[in-house]
Amino acid sequence: MTLTEVIYGILFQPAATLSYLSREKPLKQGLIVYLIIALFNVLISQGIEALNFMESLANLPPNFIWLVSSIGVIASIIMLFFMAGFLSLISEIIYGQANGKGLLVCLSFAYLPSVLGAPLEYAALLIGMQSAAAVLPVFTLVWVLVLQVIALREALSLRSSQAVLLFILPLLILLALTIAVIVAVVSIFSLPFTQF
Amino acid sequence: MQKKIVVGVFVIFLVVMGSLAVLKSQKMESGAAGSGTATIGVIEVNGTIGGGSTWMADSGASSSEVMEAIRTARKRKDIKAVVLRVDSPGGSSGASQEIGIELDRLRDSGKPVVTSMGDICASGGYWIACSTDRIVANGSTITGSIGVIMQLSNLEGLYEKLGIRNSNIKSGEHKDIGSTDREITSEEKQMLQQMIDDSYQQFLDQVKKGRKGKIEEEKLLAIADGRIFTGRQALQLGLVDQLGNYYDAVKLAETMAGIKGESNIEVLNGTDIWKRFMLNMGSRSLLQDMESLGMNYLSRY
Numbered sequence: 001m002t003l004t005e006v007i008y009g010i011l012f013q014p015a016a017t018l019s020y021l022s023r024e025k026p027l028k029q030g031l032i033v034y035l036i037i038a039l040f041n042v043l044i045s046q047g048i049e050a051l052n053f054m055e056s057l058a059n060l061p062p063n064f065i066w067l068v069s070s071i072g073v074i075a076s077i078i079m080l081f082f083m084a085g086f087l088s089l090i091s092e093i094i095y096g097q098a099n100g101k102g103l104l105v106c107l108s109f110a111y112l113p114s115v116l117g118a119p120l121e122y123a124a125l126l127i128g129m130q131s132a133a134a135v136l137p138v139f140t141l142v143w144v145l146v147l148q149v150i151a152l153r154e155a156l157s158l159r160s161s162q163a164v165l166l167f168i169l170p171l172l173i174l175l176a177l178t179i180a181v182i183v184a185v186v187s188i189f190s191l192p193f194t195q196f
Numbered sequence: 197m198q199k200k201i202v203v204g205v206f207v208i209f210l211v212v213m214g215s216l217a218v219l220k221s222q223k224m225e226s227g228a229a230g231s232g233t234a235t236i237g238v239i240e241v242n243g244t245i246g247g248g249s250t251w252m253a254d255s256g257a258s259s260s261e262v263m264e265a266i267r268t269a270r271k272r273k274d275i276k277a278v279v280l281r282v283d284s285p286g287g288s289s290g291a292s293q294e295i296g297i298e299l300d301r302l303r304d305s306g307k308p309v310v311t312s313m314g315d316i317c318a319s320g321g322y323w324i325a326c327s328t329d330r331i332v333a334n335g336s337t338i339t340g341s342i343g344v345i346m347q348l349s350n351l352e353g354l355y356e357k358l359g360i361r362n363s364n365i366k367s368g369e370h371k372d373i374g375s376t377d378r379e380i381t382s383e384e385k386q387m388l389q390q391m392i393d394d395s396y397q398q399f400l401d402q403v404k405k406g407r408k409g410k411i412e413e414e415k416l417l418a419i420a421d422g423r424i425f426t427g428r429q430a431l432q433l434g435l436v437d438q439l440g441n442y443y444d445a446v447k448l449a450e451t452m453a454g455i456k457g458e459s460n461i462e463v464l465n466g467t468d469i470w471k472r473f474m475l476n477m478g479s480r481s482l483l484q485d486m487e488s489l490g491m492n493y494l495s496r497y
Contacts, residue, residue, distance in 0.1 A: 119214075
């Protein structure tokens with residue numbers, strides 16, 4: 001498959017394309033595509049900020065937003081690796097299926113529709129369609145989430161329900177941890193020895 | 197073929213949006229605000245005024261960078277007026293003076309210049325304000341301090357305690373004037389006093405020129421002893437033209453330039469984030485090192 005076919009496939013035939021990518025594992029290509037998308041989104045965000053001009057932003061030192069965005073790109077790449085490794089590990093523990101490298105490639109390409117989010121929002125703002133500008137990024141976000149679940153399913157050879165569960169598992173763990181911390185904090189502060 | 201067409205359209209859309217975003221963000225990066233056709237250039241003078249680049253000093257206003265911004269304002273046709281935003285306690289005489297000269301040239305080109313005083317606009321800060329057409333101050337701005345100071349330290353005793361012995365090989369008797377390893381002689385003191393008096397006279401001339409018709413000479417001489425004033429006191433004395441904030445100064449500049457409606461406001465010398473980062477990362481400046489050694493014998497306004 002050429003890159004053009006992969007891009008087309010991700011947009012219109014995601015299951016088959018992600019299945020192919022999980023087998024072939026073109027890691028370099030995947031990471032380059034991911035990086036380009038992330039940088040492109042930063043670029044478009046600058047245009048959106050300029051349209052939604054805020055004086056507080058103008059008072060920031062020049063390049064400040066670029067600096068913050070660059071840190072965001074680096075953080076998202078680290079998160080991508082973490083996500084692929086963590087989900088593959090959890091899958092191995094629960095389902096006995098692991099494919100870290102394949103999953104990393106699939107998740108990189110699954111990010112592709114997000115490249116449309118910011119430009120569509122920007123285009124909507126340019127033509128004065130504020131409501132569309134609010135909805136379109138959400139649409140692409142949902143598209144990416146669906147593709148990430150398909151990526152999990154194809155890369156780890158899971159059923160759709162297993163992939164969904166695996167995908168939301170980190171969120172459930174995080175939620176459980178948050179509740180546990182809140183309960184612990186409340187309990188500690190309600191103990192009698194804290195009363196002076 | 198169909199796939200190539202679809203992907204091609206996809207890429208073209210992204211390229212077009214990317215190009216538009218770059219054009220828009222360039223405007224924002226330059227600190228431009230507003231949607232008018234005329235531009236008000238804002239030049240910031242923050243901190244101690246000094247010569248050279250701010251790379252050499254931890255903070256403060258570099259005269260070379262401020263002058264560069266003034267020249268930009270003079271050359272750009274879309275800039276119709278300039279607001280000089282000053283938040284400075286003063287600085288070196290030469291640096292303040294050269295900024296003042298450049299401001300005079302800007303005014304000679306026909307562009308009105310308005311000073312907006314921030315928290316403090318004293319001494320060298322007031323010198324440069326006198327090279328603008330109008331001065332707007334906040335009621336509690338600290339201003340004035342018309343005078344010149346040179347501070348010298350004698351570290352002879354300290355050197356002795358530390359066991360440091362300095363040797364001066366000099367071409368003339370006064371080449372080591374202001375040296376920290378000996379007491380200043382009365383002759384040297386007299387020479388330096390003459391220098392300070394001359395600098396002070398230049399400062400007075402600058403204020404007389406800048407505030408011509410707004411403050412009488414006798415009145416000026418009575419208050420030009422280094423004392424400081426609030427913005428409101430300065431207004432009563434004729435050292436400033438009106439009370440108001442930054443936006444009042446912008447409005448005044450728009451009126452003076454004959455701009456009707458909203459104008460763009462563009463900061464011409466905003467500090468680059470990388471430079472600011474480097475400045476924060478950097479240790480002490482050369483100037484600070486010199487001062488800590490008692491070598492601050494540059495006269496200051």
